[in-house]
Amino acid sequence: VHEDPQRWPTGRLLSAAARKVERRWDAYLEQWSLTHASMPVLAILARQDHSQRELAAGLDVTEQTVSRMVVRLEQTGYLHRRPHPEDRRRHVVTITDAGRAVLADITNPEVVERFATGGMTPAEIETLRTGLLAVLADRAGPQAGP
Amino acid sequence: VHEDPQRWPTGRLLSAAARKVERRWDAYLEQWSLTHASMPVLAILARQDHSQRELAAGLDVTEQTVSRMVVRLEQTGYLHRRPHPEDRRRHVVTITDAGRAVLADITNPEVVERFATGGMTPAEIETLRTGLLAVLADRAGPQAGP
DNA sequence: TAAGATTGAGGATTCAATCTTT
C-alpha cells in the first residue's frame, strides 16, 4: 500500500517529515512534560519576558494556541504570569528557575539536532535547512488556483 | 520578538514550514470540505481499495486517526465502506464517484506544487525535496540522549 | 473601536482501553 514518496507533492513530503520528527522529539521531551510545541515557548522566554500576543507572533501561531500552552506550562511550573503594571489587559509571561533548568538540560544543540537529522550527512542537512528557510521566507503568501 | 530562523534547530524549521504550507493548503481545500490530511486518503484509494489498517500504513498515521478520517470522508460522500466478504473484522474502503471527481479537480500538479513551493526556484525546490526525502528515508529511528 | 486574552467547537494526532472476529 505504500506509495513512493518520490512522487508525492512537496507539501505532503513536508507534513510527513515534520510529523515524523515531532513524534521522536515528543517521545524524548515527555520526561520533562514538554512537547515540540511548548519547548520553543521557553526558548523565547529565556531571552526576555513577553506578553502572550508577542509570544504568538514569535511562534507564528494564534493567540488562542498560546493561551492554552501557557496555562499548561504555568501549571507545570516552567513559567509564571503576572499582570502588566501599566496595561491591565496584558499578562507578563516570565520563565521560572525550573524552566531555565529544563531548558539547560535539553538545549544541547548536538542532541537536539540528532532528532531531526539522524542519519543524514552534513551536506544533506545543509541542503534541507536551505530549502526549509526558503519556504519560511516566502512572504508572498500566494493563494494558487486552477 | 521574532527570532532568527537561521538559528533554529532543524526540527523547529521543519514544523514551522509544514504548518505554514498546511494552513495555505487547508484554506484552499476547504471549499471541497477536505484538508491536507484527508486528501491523501482519496489519492491512495483512487488506485485501489484498502482496509483501514492498510490506509494507516500508507499514510504513516495510527489506525485511530484513519478511523476518524474515514468516518468524516464517508459522511461527506467521498468514500464508502462495506464489510469484507471473507473477514468480517475488516472494512473495505472504496472511493466514490464524488471522491474521484473532487480528486480530478484538485490534482493538477502545478496548482498543488504552488502551495508548498510558491516563490522558490526550481533549484531550491529540488534541494528541499532531497532533504525531506532524506528525513523520511531514515529508517533507523534514532533516539538520542545526552 | 482596538487590543489582549479566554472559551467553545472542530479536525489531526497520539496512547490506552475496549469490542468483535479470527
Next chain:
DNA sequence: AAAGATTGAATCCTCAATCTTA
C-alpha cells in the same frame, strides 16, 4: 492470543465569539 476497528482522553492547531481594559 492476535487482528481490525472504535472510543476516550490529551495536546496542537484553527476560526468564531466573548469579556475586560485602553
